[in-house]
Amino acid sequence: MISFRNFSIKQQLIGVILLVSGLSLLLAGVILIIDNHLSAQKALQRNLVILAQVVGINSTASLAFNDPDSATKNLAVLKVKPDIDAAAIYSKNGTIFAVYYKDSSLTGFIFPSTLEQVPQLQKNQSELVAPILLENEKVGTLAIVYNTQELSEHLKEHVLIVMIVLLASVFTAFFLSNSLQEIISKPIEQLAKTAHQLESTNKELDAFSYSVSHDLRAPLRAINGFSLILREEYEPRLDAEGKRLIDVIRGSVQKMDQLITELLAFARLNKQMLQKAPLDMTLLVQEAFNDLKSLESDRKITFLLESLAPSDGDAAMISQVWINLLSNALKFTQTRSHAMIEITSSATSTEMLYRIRDNGVGFDMKYVHKLFGVFQRLHNDEEFKGTGVGLAITERIIKRHGGRIWAEGQPEKGATFTFALPLTRRPT
Amino acid sequence: MNTFSNDIVEILLVEDNPQDAELTLRAFKKANLKNSLFHVKDGAEALDFIFAQGNFTHRTVENGPRLILLDLKLPKVSGIEVLRKIKEDKRTQKIPVVVLTSSREECDLLEAYQLGVNSYIVKPVDFEKFTQSICEVGYYWLLLNQLPYGK
Numbered sequence: 077m078i079s080f081r082n083f084s085i086k087q088q089l090i091g092v093i094l095l096v097s098g099l100s101l102l103l104a105g106v107i108l109i110i111d112n113h114l115s116a117q118k119a120l121q122r123n124l125v126i127l128a129q130v131v132g133i134n135s136t137a138s139l140a141f142n143d144p145d146s147a148t149k150n151l152a153v154l155k156v157k158p159d160i161d162a163a164a165i166y167s168k169n170g171t172i173f174a175v176y177y178k179d180s181s182l183t184g185f186i187f188p189s190t191l192e193q194v195p196q197l198q199k200n201q202s203e204l205v206a207p208i209l210l211e212n213e214k215v216g217t218l219a220i221v222y223n224t225q226e227l228s229e230h231l232k233e234h235v236l237i238v239m240i241v242l243l244a245s246v247f248t249a250f251f252l253s254n255s256l257q258e259i260i261s262k263p264i265e266q267l268a269k270t271a272h273q274l275e276s277t278n279k280e281l282d283a284f285s286y287s288v289s290h291d292l293r294a295p296l297r298a299i300n301g302f303s304l305i306l307r308e309e310y311e312p313r314l315d316a317e318g319k320r321l322i323d324v325i326r327g328s329v330q331k332m333d334q335l336i337t338e339l340l341a342f343a344r345l346n347k348q349m350l351q352k353a354p355l356d357m358t359l360l361v362q363e364a365f366n367d368l369k370s371l372e373s374d375r376k377i378t379f380l381l382e383s384l385a386p387s388d389g390d391a392a393m394i395s396q397v398w399i400n401l402l403s404n405a406l407k408f409t410q411t412r413s414h415a416m417i418e419i420t421s422s423a424t425s426t427e428m429l430y431r432i433r434d435n436g437v438g439f440d441m442k443y444v445h446k447l448f449g450v451f452q453r454l455h456n457d458e459e460f461k462g463t464g465v466g467l468a469i470t471e472r473i474i475k476r477h478g479g480r481i482w483a484e485g486q487p488e489k490g491a492t493f494t495f496a497l498p499l500t501r502r503p504t
Numbered sequence: 505m506n507t508f509s510n511d512i513v514e515i516l517l518v519e520d521n522p523q524d525a526e527l528t529l530r531a532f533k534k535a536n537l538k539n540s541l542f543h544v545k546d547g548a549e550a551l552d553f554i555f556a557q558g559n560f561t562h563r564t565v566e567n568g569p570r571l572i573l574l575d576l577k578l579p580k581v582s583g584i585e586v587l588r589k590i591k592e593d594k595r596t597q598k599i600p601v602v603v604l605t606s607s608r609e610e611c612d613l614l615e616a617y618q619l620g621v622n623s624y625i626v627k628p629v630d631f632e633k634f635t636q637s638i639c640e641v642g643y644y645w646l647l648l649n650q651l652p653y654g655k
Contacts (some may be wrong), residue, residue: 294605297523297627298527300630305530
């Protein structure tokens, strides 16, 4: 089945333009033709009625004095109007009184002898019947049989003209739209090409990620394993410095492995489909915190979690956001004897805001724009461990939900991270 | 291990990366799993060994390994293909196959399980963790796990 979609955008555009202009012209043409035809018919009828009245008035004398000859002469005047094929006057009692036939040799129509009989009209013939009145009293009947052939011919002429105009317009429309359609179709084709390119780029990215996860890790495993073997089996032959050097190597390997894991997570994020569902935010936060707290059992942490407003989103991804934000809060409050983390939510007319505040080392607002960049860090590895990918991932997730995230902080006075999700349901 | 003998081989290690192979062997030694272990370097050799063909016609299929440690990314014949052939053949489908691989990719995982892999383990970069995993695998499949017919 050939469907509309099988054609190129250029062809679809031209087709639509031709269809619309063709149909409009056709509609206009048809309405005009019909209107014209009806007007012509009405005009003809009006003329005939007037003519009938005139002839009728002129025939009253003939009828009154029972003079068929003068009536016949009167009728013959109708010769001037070629539309009229025949006319007849019937007397008061309904019998034929006088007749006129346009062409006496014309075989075909003949008036019946009485008014009651139905006349046998020919093709393209119509009859007009009018009473002849004398001082408001009916003295006879006038019947005029007229020919609508000219009307039909005019109609045919009009139809032909409209069809020619239509054809000419459609051709013109075709050539015009052919040259002008580029304005619209070129950008669309460009878009389609870009989409295709993006698709293949994505496929390449998939292959790349696969390669990274497989091939980059193998040598890392070797470095890790063999450096450990070296450290353990050659221990007696290594001095403190030798052991330290090996430990530096092993530390770097761990770092690189972590980096690879986080980079892959970052890359995979864009491929993933977002599965939106109603979320119990309070529960998500509590679960994330419980998981992270188990790794920091020896610390004093005050965790203030108020009942959070629900929102819609991808549960796994939003969980990730909370894990990142909470883990940062925990990390940067390490230096505090008593860490404090507070989570609140509020609503505006268009967004649902979620806020996490901590009393950690904070940051200088002049570096705020660097916070969410990939691999951007405000501290070095000695002070606080990290790869600089966590917040970038967080921002990516929030953006994919159509939201936004920002941060405020002061050095040594803690930091507050706020993210907003678009409102999809009414806050209860 | 003499490649020309029909001796009992308890563990068949299919691994193309020599460093990974060496680490695995050391891990087994460290765990005192003194099982006879045979190492092949690609998928084709693995199939030859298991099905007693090619260079291993002196072996018999019935005398196959009790455990197969299989890497996925192999030259010549892929790990998935080897897994498929093992699980399709009635003589070999009962042999436990543990995939030991670097790839955590979802597509590999799914395919391996669909083919009937017994276990899928991702090789950690950390060697100590790696050794621990190997020990646990060895103990489980060779000592704890029951096979249908005594071997």
